[in-house]
Each structure stands twice: as structure tokens, then as C-alpha cells.
Amino acid sequence: MADASGSSADKSVQVKLVLLGEAAVGKSSVVLRFVSNEFQANKEPTIGAAFLTQKCRLEDRVLRYEIWDTAGQERFHSLAPMYYRNAQAAVVVYDVTKASSLEKAKTWVKELQRQANPNIVIALAGNKVDLVQPASAPSPTPVAESEDEADDATATPGEATGEQPESLRQVPREEAEAYAQEAGLLFFETSAKTGEGIVEIFTEIAKKIPIEQILASSRGGAGRAGGVGGRTGTGSQQGGVNLEENAAKGKDACNC
Amino acid sequence: MITIVRDEEKTPFKSSSNPNLLNVSPKVSMRRLSRSNTLPRMPRLEVEGGATLDDLSTLSMEPSKVTRLRRWIISLVVVDFDIDYGPKVTGIYPPLQFSAQEESNIAFSSFPDSPQAESGSYIHSFRIRCPASVAQAAMDEITPGAEVDGFIYGFAHFTQRRDPKSKRGYQQRSLVILSQHAYPSLFYSMSSYLGEEFLSHGGPMLEVACHNVANWPDPHPSTTLELGFLGYVFTTDLPEASGAQLANALNKVQAKPDPYMHIIATLAPQQPPIIDALQSCLAHLWSIWECLILCEPILVFGTSAAMASQVVWWLRGLLHPIPLAGDFRPFFTIHDSDHSTLVNCRAPQAGLLLGVTNPFFNRACSHWPHVLSVGPSKKKATQGSANISGGPPLGWTTKTHKRHVSKDLVLLRKLQDALHRDERAQLEASEALREHLTSRTTAFLVPLQRYLNTLIPTHADPAPTPFPPARLKPFNENAFFASLKANGSPLPFKRSAKRKDFYEKWMRTRAFGLWLAGQEEVVNRVLSEPPSSALLPRTARLEPSRPQSARPVSPSGSVSSG
Numbered sequence: 001m002a003d004a005s006g007s008s009a010d011k012s013v014q015v016k017l018v019l020l021g022e023a024a025v026g027k028s029s030v031v032l033r034f035v036s037n038e039f040q041a042n043k044e045p046t047i048g049a050a051f052l053t054q055k056c057r058l059e060d061r062v063l064r065y066e067i068w069d070t071a072g073q074e075r076f077h078s079l080a081p082m083y084y085r086n087a088q089a090a091v092v093v094y095d096v097t098k099a100s101s102l103e104k105a106k107t108w109v110k111e112l113q114r115q116a117n118p119n120i121v122i123a124l125a126g127n128k129v130d131l132v133q134p135a136s137a138p139s140p141t142p143v144a145e146s147e148d149e150a151d152d153a154t155a156t157p158g159e160a161t162g163e164q165p166e167s168l169r170q171v172p173r174e175e176a177e178a179y180a181q182e183a184g185l186l187f188f189e190t191s192a193k194t195g196e197g198i199v200e201i202f203t204e205i206a207k208k209i210p211i212e213q214i215l216a217s218s219r220g221g222a223g224r225a226g227g228v229g230g231r232t233g234t235g236s237q238q239g240g241v242n243l244e245e246n247a248a249k250g251k252d253a254c255n256c
Numbered sequence: 257m258i259t260i261v262r263d264e265e266k267t268p269f270k271s272s273s274n275p276n277l278l279n280v281s282p283k284v285s286m287r288r289l290s291r292s293n294t295l296p297r298m299p300r301l302e303v304e305g306g307a308t309l310d311d312l313s314t315l316s317m318e319p320s321k322v323t324r325l326r327r328w329i330i331s332l333v334v335v336d337f338d339i340d341y342g343p344k345v346t347g348i349y350p351p352l353q354f355s356a357q358e359e360s361n362i363a364f365s366s367f368p369d370s371p372q373a374e375s376g377s378y379i380h381s382f383r384i385r386c387p388a389s390v391a392q393a394a395m396d397e398i399t400p401g402a403e404v405d406g407f408i409y410g411f412a413h414f415t416q417r418r419d420p421k422s423k424r425g426y427q428q429r430s431l432v433i434l435s436q437h438a439y440p441s442l443f444y445s446m447s448s449y450l451g452e453e454f455l456s457h458g459g460p461m462l463e464v465a466c467h468n469v470a471n472w473p474d475p476h477p478s479t480t481l482e483l484g485f486l487g488y489v490f491t492t493d494l495p496e497a498s499g500a501q502l503a504n505a506l507n508k509v510q511a512k513p514d515p516y517m518h519i520i521a522t523l524a525p526q527q528p529p530i531i532d533a534l535q536s537c538l539a540h541l542w543s544i545w546e547c548l549i550l551c552e553p554i555l556v557f558g559t560s561a562a563m564a565s566q567v568v569w570w571l572r573g574l575l576h577p578i579p580l581a582g583d584f585r586p587f588f589t590i591h592d593s594d595h596s597t598l599v600n601c602r603a604p605q606a607g608l609l610l611g612v613t614n615p616f617f618n619r620a621c622s623h624w625p626h627v628l629s630v631g632p633s634k635k636k637a638t639q640g641s642a643n644i645s646g647g648p649p650l651g652w653t654t655k656t657h658k659r660h661v662s663k664d665l666v667l668l669r670k671l672q673d674a675l676h677r678d679e680r681a682q683l684e685a686s687e688a689l690r691e692h693l694t695s696r697t698t699a700f701l702v703p704l705q706r707y708l709n710t711l712i713p714t715h716a717d718p719a720p721t722p723f724p725p726a727r728l729k730p731f732n733e734n735a736f737f738a739s740l741k742a743n744g745s746p747l748p749f750k751r752s753a754k755r756k757d758f759y760e761k762w763m764r765t766r767a768f769g770l771w772l773a774g775q776e777e778v779v780n781r782v783l784s785e786p787p788s789s790a791l792l793p794r795t796a797r798l799e800p801s802r803p804q805s806a807r808p809v810s811p812s813g814s815v816s817s818g
Contacts, residue, residue, distance in 0.1 A: 034260075048464030050471055051484025055261040062261070066489060075460055082453070082487035203258040 012055060012062040013211050018084045020112070021093035022104040023072030026127040029192035030093060031069045034202060039193050046071045049083050058206045065089075065202065084112060088214065089121045089205045096126040096189065099170040102179075109183055121208045123186035123201050126176050130191035132169040315463045317350045317470075324470040325350065330390055330408060330434040332450075332462050335366040337428035343367040349462045357593060358387040364591035366412040366430040368561045370613040375426075377415040377455075379447050379525075380561035381440060381569070382587045383407050385594060390434075405580075409435050411443040413451025414561075431462075437475065439521035440569045440586075442483075442492055449486050492519045495576075522576070524569035529682035531671055531689060533563050533630040538671050540652035542663045545693050546758070547626055548574055549700060551581050551765040552657065553604035555621045556611045557647045559631035561587045564611035567630050571609055574693045578701070579774055581767035582607015590616055606766060615646030627653045660754040661747050667692055699746040703759070705775075707731075707739040712779055726783045728776050733763065 019027040028046050032038050035054045049070040056063045068083040070076065084090060092108045094101040105124060112122055173189060180187035186204050190197035317325070334347035343363040345354070354362065365382040386408045411433040419427035431454050433443050446465075454461045468485050475481075475494055483490045524530070534541065547554060548571055556571070558564025565586030572584050583598070588610050592598075598608065599620050610617075621627070629648045667688065674685035711729040737756060749755035762768055 047467040048460075049468070049484075049487070051468065051489070053482065057259040057261055058257075063258070066484075068484070068487060076464065078457060079453075079460065079464055085487060199258065199260070206258050 012064040013209075013214050014064050014066060015089055015206075015209055015214070016066045016068070016087040017089040017091065017205070018068045018070060018080075018087045019091050019093060020070055020080065020084070020105075020108040021072055022095070022098075022101040023074075025072065025093045025095040025098070025101050026192050027072065027091075027093050028069050030091070030125065030127060030190065030198060030201075031067055033192045033195055033198045035067070037195070039195075041193075045073065048076060048079065054202075056202065056206060058203070061211060063206050063209070063211070080111075081115065084116045084120075086117060087120060088117065088209055089123070090116065091123045091125055091201055091205075092185075093125045093127050094171065094176075095128050096171045096173075096176075097128055097131055097168045102126075102171050102176060106179070106183075109185065113183075119210070121186070121205050122184075123188065123205055124176065124180045124183075125197070125201055126171060126173070126187075126189040127192060129189040129196060130193045132166055134166075315349055315459055317463070317466060321467065321470045322350045324472075325466050328435060328437065328469050328472060328475055329466070330436060332466065333362060333366070333410075333432040333434055335363045335412075335430040335432060337367065339423055343430075349459075350466065353389050354387055355389065358389065360591065361387075361593050362410060362432065362434070364589050365410055365587065366414070366432045367428070368414060368613065369587075369589045370560070370615075375417045377413060377451060378560065378562040379411065379413050379444055379451070380565040380587050381412065381444070382410045382565065383438075383585050384410065384592065386436070390436075405438075409438060409440075409443070411435070411440070411447045412561075413447045413454075415451070415455060437521075439494070441519050441523045441525055442490065442521040444525040445490060445519060446485055449488065453486060490519050492521050494521050522573070524573050525566055526683065526686070528566075529679065529686040530566065530570050531674060531682055531686045532632055533558070533567050535632060535675055536650035537628060537630070537652040539663070539668060541689070541693065542661060543654065543657055543659045544571070544626075544628060544652060545574060545696060546660060547654070547657055548609075549578070549697065549767075550758075550761050551607035551767050552626055553582070553606060553608040553624060554610070554626045554628055555604075555617065555624050556609060557618065557627060557629040558611060558613050559647075561611075561613055563630055564613055567628070568609050568611035570690070573690070574697060575767075576694065576697065578697065578767050579770040580607075581765060581770055582609065584609035586611045588612050590614055613647075618646065618648050625654060625656045629653070659750070660758040661696070661749055664692060696747060701771075703740045703743060703745045704736070704771075706743060707736045708775055708779075710739070713783070728779045728783075731772060 019031060021027050023045065028043050028050065029039060031050075031052060032040065032043070035052050046069055049068050052067045052069065054065045054067065056065065068087070070080055070083050090108075090112055092105045092112070094105040109122060109124070112120060176189075177187050179185075186201070186208065188197045188201050188204075190201065192198065331352045332349050333345055335343050336346045338344040343366060345359045345363050348354070361384055365384055368378075368380070384407065386406050390408060412430045413432075414428070414430040416426055416428045418425060431447075431451050433447055433450070435443060437443075450461065450465050465486065469483075472483050473479075473481055477494050478496045480491065480493050483492050531538065537544070544554070554571070556564055556568050558567060568584055568586040572580070582605060585592075585598070585608075588595075588598070589612075598605065598610065599617065601623070604610075604621070604624050610621075627648050629650045629652075631650055671685050671689060674681045708728070708731070711731065713726040713729065737759070740755070740759065741752070745755055747755075749758065
């Protein structure tokens with residue numbers, strides 16, 4: 001897998017992807033898991049937006065995600081269009097333990113559908129699913145509990161309490177999935193902490209992106225993302241990715 | 257399933273590939289920039305003078321982030337026109353304590369020095385002596401290897417627009433990027449985006465911009481970096497500090513299909529096309545180039561701060577890879593703290609390039625040998641405003657210089673034709689002109705390098721051990737001229753006497769001494785390397801387009817992970 005040659009950089013397809021969602025739902029953690037295969041329990045709030053890239057191989061093609069991880073705080077809301085203009089993909093994240101975060105996600109989806117590139121591929125991700133799973137679930141990356149007082153921005157309910165996991169869930173999977181289907185979004189429940197569902201999001205987005213048209217339009221010189229035609233199918237759950245295997249591979253190949 | 261490719265990049269930031277999905281040119285001048293139609297405006301479009309100050313005072317940035325920011329940028333400064341004081345610094349983010357004089361110097365340099373008739377936004381730039389406070393606060397944090405010269409650079413996005421709430425009916429404001437790096441192309445691009453967004457969104461924009469920059473990789477010379485900024489990605493070449501690699505970098509860019517988002521940081525901004533500003537002196541460009549090489553001081557008189565500063569950067573760029581021997585000020589005002597040092601009754605400093613707009617300088621510099629007055633001649637004539645500016649007549653005026661090298665008449669005709677054509681043709685002609693004059697600088701050095709190569713000790717020389725290390729033999733003027741006579745020069749000198757005269761003049765300039773010292777350093781460094789590299793004389797060849805240091809050219813390996 002790790003055979004990126006110098007020439008592959010030239011053939012790779014650039015995909016601009018933006019992450020949106022309420023503060024403290026785990027946007028940066030999703031990116032960190034995807035890009036570095038790491039997790040930090042108490043991550044500092046993002047200011048403005050962070051820019052990261054990650055190269056991926058999908059069958060015979062190489063994609064290069066240009067990821068704009070935006071800030072969730074309301075005062076940065078008006079700046080979001082800078083990041084989603086010309087984006088080919090968006091991941092809208094909510095927190096399965098916080099019902100209000102799904103409502104915020106819905107307003108982001110509406111804004112994207114109204115104002116972003118009309119062919120943008122949108123994925124809805126219900127993060128922190130590890131918190132609502134039975135305690136016996138194996139965790140591939142055990143994280144030491146932080147002694148730090150979590151601030152408001154990163155507070156994760158229930159992390160240190162002994163509540164029954166399923167009782168923390170405020171957003172039923174069925175409800176969010178039905179909304180995603182109706183709105184034409186890809187849908188995943190994810191855990192940046194365990195890695196569950198993370199690679200799947202980017203895989204399904206990669207499959208849905210009209211790569212040929214991106215290549216054609218960028219060859220045309222203008223590279224106008226808005227000119228890319230797209231399909232809007234319903235999101236399908238794909239079980240083809242073995243996350244543990246992927247995570248292990250990622251670690252082997254990572255030369256950080 | 258996708259496979260994550262992790263071996264290409266150690267950190268997520270760097271790559272030499274081109275983000276060609278982005279379709280907006282960062283190099284466009286302000287007038288051409290259009291906001292995204294989808295971008296909602298703030299309910300209150302006018303950000304009032306006081307509001308920004310309040311905004312900035314509520315912004316904070318962690319010290320570690322400030323440190324990372326200051327690898328690239330010292331601070332962002334807001335300058336407003338105060339009816340009682342004139343231009344006044346009203347905000348600095350992240351905070352930095354300037355003395356009153358330093359602050360006034362920045363404020364005046366950030367505003368046009370001549371009346372602005374039109375509303376709109378313009379970018380100009382300036383170079384001022386590094387304030388002591390900056391030296392303490394920022395210079396510690398500069399990446400080793402970056403070129404630092406005791407000056408800082410300001411890139412000012414000036415806006416004038418109607419404001420019924422103001423006493424004078426106008427708001428005049430500059431947002432200034434202060435940096436220790438001479439990267440005009442990069443900072444003009446940033447300034448055009450940031451300036452516009454700041455007008456709409458106010459303080460949070462500055463916070464966001466600074467955090468973007470704090471996430472950038474280190475500014476190591478000889479790297480190509482991907483720099484994310486406000487939703488755009490700038491693929492940026494940082495040439496070698498000496499400028500020696502510029503030629504290589506330029507070739508690379510030509511092969512790219514999308515030049516818009518690819519920035520060569522040390523070049524002058526490419527828009528508007530430079531031939532527009534230079535149209536009244538196209539036929540004299542070859543004389544101007546000679547004066548630059550010979551470190552002659554030139555007063556550059558522009559009809560605007562934007563034009564004067566763009567032309568000065570452009571002229572300065574023609575000197576690469578010859579080391580800079582004189583001072584240059586893209587935009588200089590009578591308020592500058594160096595005013596009496598640079599402009600006085602004595603002869604101007606050798607190599608000084610002074611960009612000005614204030615008619616005062618026409619009189620104060622009347623004893624200077626060369627004046628370049630730039631601007632679009634036709635427009636001025638039709639508007640009848642040529643005399644209102646009070647500056648010198650448009651064109652090139654020299655009291656002392658006589659040309660040594662022949663013009664390229666084919667190129668000259670092409671430039672003149674392009675003036676009557678569309679902007680694209682003008683941009684292409686401007687690029688052709690820059691390439692031509694840059695190649696003349698390179699050609700000028702060829703006989704010197706040819707001679708210098710004969711001074712590199714070979715195996716035949718009696719220096720078999722590294723102690724004492726082999727060194728470049730001393731430069732002998734007579735031997736050089738013998739070599740020049742025997743081998744000639746690729747430059748089309750009018751006569752061989754002119755050729756000798758030109759090189760003689762250059763060898764009396766400070767630039768020659770700096771250039772020779774640089775070449776000696778490179779050769780001696782290679783020669784003093786451990787004996788494993790026994791093929792020294794081959795590898796120590798001096799060519800301007802070769803990397804001169806051991807630092808890798810590829811982006812990988814030289815950027816720390818962040």
C-alpha cells in the first residue's frame with residue numbers, strides 16, 4: 001500500500017473537504033484520527049480553521065484530500081463560506097450524546113445545500129459512539145484518562161461517570177439515519193477515540209466524488225469546482241473496511 | 257476501500273504538487289478580486305474605527321502560537337486616518353509594543369503619500385529599519401537559515417470608501433502585514449484576500465489568519481510548501497536565500513499548467529502587468545538594467561504607492577542572483593525616520609532604490625543621477641492631470657549613464673505591441689521582459705564564473721591533505737580580463753572596449769565584493785568537506801542555477817512536523 005512514488009503526486013486528484021459542526025463534537029479529532037491515526041482526549045478548540053492534507057488510494061486512483069477543519073464556535077460561523085466555497089465534499093459532525101448538536105448539523109446541511117457547490121458530497125457523522133457502547137467493547141487505542149478539568153469546549157459528558165452507556169445516547173441511530181437518507185447524505189456513526197467509522201467516511205466520499213470530472217475540469221485550466229457534475233445517491237452503509245486492519249497498516253506505514 | 261498513503265508526507269502540510277482545483281488567482285490586484293457570491297456579509301458592513309480596537313483587544317493567542325506565527329509574520333497592524341493626527345496605528349495583533357516613533361513610521365508608510373482620488377482598495381509595500389521591539393520579540397524566533405537583513409517589510413492593504421458617519425465623509429484604513437521576510441509575491445496574495453475579508457468581518461478575520469499562519473511549516477529556503485490560508489492553498493516556492501535557485505524555480509513553474517496558485521515568494525507581484533507602469537520607458541529598460549547592475553542609485557517616482565512599490569520590487573528582482581549591495585525602499589515617505597539619512601544634499605548611496613510619490617522628492621533629489629518616473633502615460637494625458645502630480649515627467653532621465661549593451665529590438669517591439677492588446681497579452685509580455693532581463697543578469701556573470709572555475713584547486717595542485725584545506729585561489733583582475741578577451745561574453749556589448757569598461761565598473765562596486773565572497777564561501781565549504789568526496793573540483797563548479805548548500809531541494813526532509 002505504501003508505494004507512493006514521485007509520479008503519483010501528479011496523477012492524484014485534489015479533493016477539497018470541509019468539516020463543519022457544533023463546537024466540541026469532535027471535528028478535529030475525526031481529522032486527527034484520519035490523518036495521523038491518533039487521538040487526544042482533551043483537544044484544544046480550533047480557532048478559525050486548520051488545514052491538513054491526506055493522500056489516499058481508492059482502487060487504481062490516488063486522491064489527495066485537502067481538509068479544512070473549521071471552528072465550531074458561533075463567532076466564526078460567518079467565516080465558514082471561505083472554507084466550503086469550491087469544496088467537493090463536506091463532513092458534518094454531531095455528537096450522539098447531545099441532541100442539540102444534530103439540530104446544528106441540520107442547519108449546516110441546509111446552508112451547504114443552499115450556498116455551497118451544488119454537487120458537493122455531504123456526509124453526516126454521529127461522533128463519540130464509543131460513549132454509548134457497552135463497556136466491554138474493545139478499544140484498540142486505550143487512552144489514559146486526563147486529570148485535567150475539561151473546559152466547556154471539550155467537555156465530554158459521561159466520560160468520567162459510571163452511567164450506563166446506552167443511557168447517554170440522545171440521538172437514536174435510526175432517527176439520524178432517516179434524516180440523512182431524506183436529505184441525500186452519506187451517514188456514519190463514528191468514534192474518533194476508537195477509530196470506528198472514520199476511514200469509512202472518507203472511503204464513501206471518495207467513491208461518490210466525480211473524480212473523472214474533477215480531472216477533466218482541472219485539465220481545462222480553470223479547475224472550477226462548481227463546474228463539476230455530480231450524482232446525489234443515497235448514502236449506503238458499506239461494511240467492506242476492516243478498521244483494525246487499516247489502523248494497523250496505517251501505523252506500519254506511518255513514518256512520523 | 258481506500259488506503260491511506262502515509263509515506264509521502266511526514267506532516268500533512270508539505271507537498272510540491274499543485275492544488276489545481278482552486279480557481280481563484282491570488283495574484284490579482286485588488287480591483288479584480290471579487291468576493292464569492294455565497295459569502296454572507298456581516299449585518300454591519302462598516303467596521304468603524306473604534307470597533308476594531310475593541311475587537312482586537314478581546315482577541316488572544318497562546319504564546320506558543322505567537323511564536324509559530326512569528327516564523328512568518330511579526331504582527332498584523334490596523335492603521336486608520338485620524339483627522340487630528342493623520343495616519344495612526346489603532347490595532348496590533350498579536351500585540352507588540354512599538355515606540356512612538358516606530359509606530360508613526362509604520363503608520364505613515366502604510367498610507368499613500370499623495371491624494372487618492374478614487375475609492376477602492378490598493379496594496380503597496382514598504383521596507384523599514386527593524387524596530388528594536390521587533391528585534392527582541394520576533395527575531396529570536398526566526399528560522400535559522402532564513403535571510404534576515406535588519407529590515408522589516410510591510411504589506412499594506414489600503415481602502416478608501418465613503419462613510420457618511422465620518423466627518424470627512426470617507427473612511428481610510430490600512431491593514432498591514434509586517435514580516436521579516438522579503439516575500440512580496442506571497443504577502444501581496446495574502447494581503448489581497450485578508451484585506452477584503454477584514455473589511456467585511458473585522459477582528460475575527462485577523463485571529464483566523466494568524467492561526468492559519470501559525471499552522472504553516474517552517475519557512476526554510478529552497479523548499480516548496482503548501483500554505484493553507486482562509487480556505488485557499490498557496491503552493492509556494494521559497495528560493496534559496498541567495499536567490500541562486502530562482503532560475504530553477506522559474507523553470508519549474510513554467511512547466512505547471514496552473515500558474516495562478518503557484519507563488520514564487522521572492523518575485524514582485526505580477527499584477528497589474530509591469531509593462532503598464534513602464535510604458536513610457538520601455539526603450540530605456542536596457543540602460544536601467546545596467547544601472548541596477550552597476551549599483552547606481554535610482555529614484556523611482558510613481559503615480560501611486562502601489563505602482564512605485566511594485567516597480568521597486570520588480571527592479572530589485574532583476575538583480576538575482578547577485579547579492580543585494582544597496583538599500584531599497586519600495587515606498588518611502590518624507591515622514592520616514594531614515595529620511596535625512598537617505599535624502600540629503602550629498603550624493604545618494606550606491607545601489608539605493610527609492611520608491612516615492614510625493615512631489616517633494618522631485619526637488620529634494622534633483623542632484624540624483626537617475627530618475628525613473630512610472631505611470632500610464634496615455635490616461636494621464638487624456639485626464640490632463642499630468643501636471644497636478646507635480647512629479648518629474650514620465651520616463652527615464654539620466655545625467656551620467658551611457659549604455660554598454662545592445663537592446664533586444666525584437667523584444668522591444670513585442671512589448672510595445674502588447675500595450676495595445678488585452679491584459680493577458682500584457683502579462684505575457686511582462687513575463688517575457690522579466691525573463692529576458694534576468695537572463696541578462698545570468699549572462700553577465702558567465703565570464704566571471706568561467707574565470708573563477710579556473711581558480712578552484714585541482715588534484716594537480718600540491719594540496720593533498722585537508723590541512724591546510726584547499727582554498728580558492730585569489731581573484732586577479734588582469735587574469736580575468738585576459739580570460740574575458742579570450743572567451744568573450746554572452747552579452748551583446750556594443751564594442752569590446754565597452755565590455756571591459758562595464759566589468760571594470762562593476763568590480764569597483766560593493767556588489768562585486770559580496771558576490772565574490774559568496775562564491776569563495778561556497779567553494780571553500782565544498783573543498784573543506786571530508787576527503788570521502790575526492791571528486792571535489794567537479795562538484796565545486798560555480799553555476800548560478802545550482803543549489804549552493806547541502807539543504808535538500810525537495811520539500812520533504814527539511815520541514816519539522818507540526
